[in-house]
Amino acid sequence: MVSAQEYYPVNDGVKSINTNYTLFKNATLHLSPGKTISNGSLLIKDGKIVSVGKSVDSPKNAVVIDLEGKHVYPSFVEAYSTFGVKTPERSFGGRSPQYEATREGYYWNDHIRAETNALDAFKYDNKAAKDLVEAGFGAVSTHMADGLARGNGILVALNSEGNTAERLLDTRSAQFFSFNKSNLSQQSYPSSVMGSTALIRQVFEDAEWYAGGNVDTRDLSLEALNANMDLPQIFYGEGLYDDLRIASLSKETGVPFIIVGGGDEYKRIGEVKATGASYIIPINFQDAYDVEDPYQADFVSLSQMLEWNQAPTNPAKLDEAGLTFAITSNGLKSPGMLSSMLKKAFKYGLDKETALAALTTIPAQLLGKSEELGTLSPNAWANFLITSGELFEEETILYENWVQGSQNVIKDASIIDIDGSYTLNTGGKSYDMTISKSTERPSVTVKDGETKLGSKVAYNDGWLNVTFTGDADKKEYTRVIAQVSPNTPWSGKAILPDGSETSFNISKKPSTETEEEEKEDDDKEEVAPEVMPLTYPNVAYGYEEKPEAETILFKNATVWTNEEAGILEETDVLVKNGKIAKVGKGLSAGGAKVVDATGKHLTSGIIDEHSHIAAFSINESGQNSSAEVRMKDAVNPDDIDIYRDLAGGVTTIQLLHGSANPIGGQSAVMKLKWGSSIDEMVLDDAKFIKFALGENVKQSNWGSYSRFPQTRMGVQQMFTDYFQRAKEYEAKKNSGEPYRTDYEMETLVEILNADRFITSHSYVQSEINMLMKVAESFDFRINTFTHILEGYKVADKMQEHGVAGSTFSDWWAYKYEVNDAIPYNAAIMWSQGVLTGINSDDAEMSRRLNQEAAKTMKYGGVPEEEAWKFVTLNPAKMLHIDDRTGSIKEGKDADLVLWSTYPMSVSAVAEKTMVEGVVYFDIETDKELKEKVEAKKNKLSTMMLGAKNKGLKTQPAKKNEKQRLDCDTLETLY
Template sequence: MNKVLPHPERAALLPARWVGKAASACLKLSWLFCLLIPGFYAQAQVTFPENGVASPREGCFAFTQATLVKDARTTIQNATLVIRAGKIIGAGTGIAIPKDAVIVDCKGKYIYPSFVDIYSNYGVPAVRSAGNSFAAPPQFLSNTKGATGWNQAIKSEVNAASLFVTDDAKAQTLRELGFGTVLTHQADGIARGTGALVTLANERENKVILKEKASAHYSFDKGSSTQNYPSSLMGAVALLRQTYLDAQWYKTQPAREGINVSLAAWNNLQQLPQIFETIDKWDALRATGIAHEFGGQYIIKAGGDEYQRIPEMAATKATFILSVNFPDAIDVEDPDDARFVSVSEMKHWELAPTEPAAFEKANIPFCLTAANLKDPKQFLAKVRKAIQAGLSERKALEALTQTPATTLKVYDQVGSLEAGKIANFLITSGPLFDDNTIFYQNWVQGGRYLLKENGWRDVRGTYQLTLQPGNITYQIAVKGTPVAPALSLLQKDTIAGKMEVDDKLVTLQFSPVKNNTKTIRLSGVIGEQHWDGTGLDTSGNTVKWKASLVSAFVPKPDTAAKEAGESVGKVYYPFNAYGWESKPVQEDLLIKNATVWTSEKEGKLENTDVLLHNGKIARIGKNLAAGNAKVIDGTGKHLSAGIIDEHSHIAISRGVNEGTQSATSEVRIADVLNPDDINIYRQLSGGVTASHLLHGSANTIGGQSQLIKLRYGANAEDLKFSGAPPFIKFALGENVKQSNWGASQTVRFPQTRMGVEQVLDDAFTRARDYEKAGAGKRRDLKLDALVEIMHSKRFITCHSYVQSEINMLMKVAERYGFRVNTFTHILEGYKVADKMKKHGAGASTFADWWAYKMEVQDAIPYNASIMQDVGLTVAINSDDAEMARRLNQEAAKSVKYGGMKEEDALKMVTINPATLLHVGDKTGSIKVGKDADLVLWSDHPLSIYAKAEKTIVDGIVYFDRERDAALHQRIAAERNRLIQKMLAEKKGGKPTQKAAYVPEVLWHCDDGL
């Protein structure tokens, strides 16, 4: 601080900014000396040696005349905040100011508690995701060193506090946003270990860590793990469930496992707040289901689309962490680019900012986080956008302070301004979320961090300026903002001038005559009521000047309401272009005078009525009375039972195969349903009312399947066919032995068809031994499913082609006392139909798929007819989202190829698959008492000209061709509205993102091998 100020008489001759900066350095010296002392702690840290003379200091400050916002519900005018040694010792009015306190005048300022971010990776090294690669050979066990668990994605032993390193540059970015405390963790793995609660002070790590183990973290993403398992979302769910069970067993039976630091750590962190990162609304429900299964409750880090299912989110009873990472508008100026953008993408852009408001309206507790923002500096702008979209300012502040602190059980330390709490607070120029509010300072643990230096002193007002010699006076007005004040000379013609303020230093420049190039240039110091200094007049003569305050600037009260958010479109159920604005309701229906294909012994009934009541088939006959039922004219039309697809892969999220092990009977399709899949609607348009969703064919023993009804718009749980017996997918052949997986995939057993039999034998031997094991056994989800099979509580549908393997599986099943329920594909079924009948198996096959790989070379188009003639229950399935839309036509091919009767052909996609799935008593035919799952066709149901005019599930019309035509008009209008809105966003200078084609994911048996 040896810089010398220029002589006052020479100051006016030097550049004003040089004078300002030089003077500023000296004027700030005493202030900085008081404030920038390390730590503000009452005692020296005795465990750290001092290289020099120890000089412990205690910082005491009193912030007076402030508008003090103690919490989101409590604001105190003209209040005082007193801090000492990094803690608040008083907050309110009538607070005694200690004699040793440095007094900071905060007149006109607001003081808020600093924000708490509950989801951060500040100070913790990021880890890159490994992904899945078929170029590398499989890795079956963890390669983590030490006595950890078997799976590399379970990292519960990781402690963020051990990895944490302060980073003042990153901390400053967060401090500028208003944060003073963050919960940080390493976002890597399915179980991610603990999070540490730290402040953003520029201090040694031991001083800023408030809570070493503040939380436990989870996700469905295996992160940096190079281990193959899990390779799918359903595998991740299964791994979490099994780890809960393993940890419980380890707690009671440690001797059997040896030391397992992963499971030990898992058990130790179960009492902490449990935070689960999800990527969408369905993940939130999946995670909550796991927590509730094991008696816990997750705090859900949301994906950003939960506003689409608010009732389901409320039912979780969870606290949510909401990111304000709202998507930018898409650049759709080029029509060729616009065609790549779906209506659902555009609607999400429009509706995403409404998410916090939707949570507030539903009384769902939530925190706000800056996580996921590409540019963290946009955080406050994004919060203001949420406020414009309906979020209240009170709830926004609460979500940044009290709620996160309460959620982490640290409200006794942070989250409000009360005596005894850590001195983390913001000083602002005005209300927190006003557009023009300036964040001046963020105090963290009692240490001041400057955010904006200029503007602390609001110099705006009207002044009388006097120049000497000559006693020349001018009236000047200072307006603008505290950070950027603007000067004007008040006379007959108001003349704009220029001014700059740097703390207490000011420079002025103006012309006393309008349109005159000659100017008066002044520089000086700002006082409380007066400014004074020296300068040059228009002739270059040195003058002294003084400005006296006539009247302070009084902001005009904001009488107008804050800018209301623009009207937005409606949420659709499901959230795609063809979704419902309000979910359809069940109603009584009378379908009159149709040709009714019963798929029962009554056969085909001409000119017949069918009455539907309470979702069931109530009456079948002629001239039925309608009563209160809605009448549908079926004259000239055909009514059949809804089509049932025995082998489907629609509506599945993030992987149809968990092919990383030979047996994965622990994984469940039920865990990964995707109700937003447009293929549900498309298949309803083809008359499908139920689909059996199967795991793929990558391994001998695959995952558990799920039968669903196509209740378009329902959530994942409500899609499920209630009461349907459980099934599981097995597979044989080329896929299982990996002959078509590539040269690097020759390690996993089995590699031959002989090995496939040994996998089965081994699995059921272990299941039999497992069942016989006594008390204290480890519960194994994989073996639980196999035990259910042996007791006919779970049924097998098996991917199969070659007769030798079909025979082999039937023999294995008979050895272990069960039967194979269904052979699917079964393209050589005609060769072993007699053996299948004796065994008790059914068949679900293709009509005419063959020659797409070596093991289907013997397939023939007469297969279905031959198997049916032998006496098997035969169904025609799709294994393909597109084929499922025309299963009626696929069934008709057996009329051509095999001479099958028309009614029998239709049964192969109605009652026969229902029988194979053990739900023939509920659906699959038109019979009184059965579920009202029906299709009204425009023509003969086996005709290529037949269209499904109405598809009815449980008495609800889920597809109506007339409504579909109207939807096309709605989609066009909505699309145009959103495109115009995005174009306006770009025209207004708002950021945009490039349009990109997002391919539709369609699963088949062998996808993801």
């Protein structure tokens, strides 16, 4: 009847349809994680499960398969894949960046490709499908891995017997995103992870605006994005901080992203747990490094070693945190590695039922296919595995993987395992014979006493065929053929080298003590390996326990207050609840930790107004304005330079955008709380932005000839144009009419309204004057000129405008526009009433700013207290945080440094550095941490050598060079 209703012609013979049922009986059925039926039956027809249970009636036309002693599980579901969809290769070149989009009728940025449909590029890959099927997968969600918004994927059954119409389970499985640009365009923006973050945030605003009917023209990308919002939203990340970045985007956009993690979530599992997101997690654990050569071993950092040691705990940590996660084979060199990686994860604490869920019910749930995939239930697809025992046990064999009712034999279940040691008697001689890997690719070793003979083996359909030479040198051979049985000796006819026949018998040897010991050794390897404890942060010099605020009383210090009281001799300072509680002589406090500061100096913490440490990227160079990007989105809280800055007495920095464009990105003002989260470090109420002038922004030194502006005149015009646009944007916003939220314009409006403040990279007097005049024409003021090495020429105008100057102490002549720099710059600006500071713009200089401040005493005779303010109170004022830090005053944050001697001496060492009452650097603790770093490396090296000695695969030692970022560091994001 069904055949009679088909609408296509039959031109290749009589059309027949298989209407038979297949009944699997007497199996242990694992319907879903934690739900099992023993001696159960499974009935399938037309690629789907008809019924399942303890007792299932057998239809008359059913093919019955007895699975006594075997287990049946749902096939795995791959939630994140590129199966059958080739990622386009980059075919373009050239040095000049491209700034405009190449497509019409689509979104203004080429890297937003939500209109992509994976089906258009899909081609079923039989080889890749075979690999996935043999790893246990029955269905995959695949997509085009190209661009930031990647369009919709498709859900495919790995049924090599079927056709595309049968395999396609869903032509719209999910909508995909990433932070990576498209290979199909060389449009420059975004060029950084913070630019990608800002663009995706803007895209969702634009999509909502477009959906409201507010745009007259078609935008096929936004139409597709909106049309796909009913799908699961899957966002690909490449590590822990991408996870957190995606989670932040999820909160801002209201889109519940499913996060494809990086496998290192364990490092900050508390922060990951707080996201509340669902995850798709890779398990591509690293091989040990080859550290046999001590010289090569020095190349491997503690962080690399720790990752090898700790990453296998990641799935277990996610489970302990109560997070929902699926496991993906994505990232593995081949799907066949899945089994070994799972076994490793089990050794490190992953529960097997959790693993089963992460491969079956959870990915099905994330894709909205719980009724069709991931379980053995009526009306679900007949995708299931047949195994010899419980799925993840060491000895379990995967025999078959049925996909849409189509059988895929992985290993023949009828093959008897005959591995072992045997005695072969034939021709009046006795030989020792060992067979291994009999169920896979069998191999044989035959020995005559201690002499190993040439031999080969074939094992098919229950018949064993062994051929071996008469001795080590002769080519004549003996051949024995036996029908094997697992419990009785084998016998039969042997063919001797001269062609005559004789009898033979083969009997299995009992296990020897050595073999038992080897088996015990194998069992010992199952014991969970030693995992190094996590630290805060989980890198070298991380703390084993997260430091907390203490009540501390500094006694008899020379206290540099930066207040009217000046420098106080033999004075006490009490720190309590993160604040400076009291300043005076003869103080006491019950329960306080007393620090004898006799002969030492206590100051407020150094504040670096211009820093580029603790960041994954610095410049968003893809456009001439990047006001919408935020340095907070690129913070790296694990950067060792945070600890090094603390060792130099630095407690606060302004993490500035670079100087690749006139209007840069929003700053992140940060307290250097080593081991804390990004949110705990960044001061959200300190709102600043980087502007830039000079050679960098007009692209004098990096060969761009298509981006406006190309001259200093053009820079001025650009500022004027953008602020005029911002005024018009604000007028529209305040009109009560509908308006499109534009994050770039929102930021510039904040500047106009003195809600956000400009720190401008600057050098020459003409441009300094220009930017002040532009600001005055729009009735706001520039907050700070940084670098400003010609500030001494316009100090009077700066004082009149009310702008601060944050400069270098004695840098000059490192590029053309710095030729007029002099070391007296800071002193001259200060003498004219300009709020003056000394900054670093350099990770190395940042930890010796105390000495940089001292140079202003030499070059210009700045008094010592005022010179000290150049790196403490004055930058606090520049950053508008002087009400809470920058001086030692009751009620302010306890951001303090205890120096071994006069703080601006080259001999001065920071002995303790605290931020908000927490000691984040202590010179004695530092010595202990150094010893622990070496001890940990030695211990981990020993573990790696042990892994190599056990025959485990290793990878070459490789050195990861730390990239130091500065104002003109450019990134290319792909």
